[in-house]
Amino acid sequence: MKIIVTGASGFVGSEIIRQCLQNPKIATVVAVARRPVSVPDGTPASKFRSVVVPNYDDYPEDALEAFSGANACIWTVAVTPAKTKGMSSGDVRKVCHEYTLAGLQAIWSSEPARPFRFLYMSGAVAERNQSKPLWVMAEYRRMRACRSHP
Secondary structure, three states: OEEEEEOOOOHHHHHHHHHHHHOOOOOEEEEEEOOOOOOOOOOOHHHEEEEEOOEOOEOOHHHHHHHOOOOEEEEOOOOOHHHHHHOOHHHHHHHHHHHHHHHHHHHHHOOOOOOOEEEEOOOOOOOOOOOOOOOOOHHHHHHHOOOOOO
């Protein structure tokens, strides 16, 4: 099994990578981040590949090659609620929604394995019911929840 982990340099992403590398059912882990990611101590380097993507809007050819044949992606690129206070709603939407769709489109264009699984890591105050009245951080909470493709 080949797994792509985005946001690989972050807290959650780095732990997911460590767990994946220790799993004997996973043959390859592609760590995607804006800077190089090192192999976690005590894990097999032979299963690990770091891919640098300076901008999650645009994927270089080496990233697309690394994505080819992947069975799954665990997407951990996000903005935490605390960090949204200093950002415009457009910037938050770009990181939480547009980058995700651009990444998924890049992966899909690289011919992943079928079936392909995509796990979007979100949960901080996410609301699945998109019609529910929300009094606090409504736009952010709806954006973080399960949505269909526009």
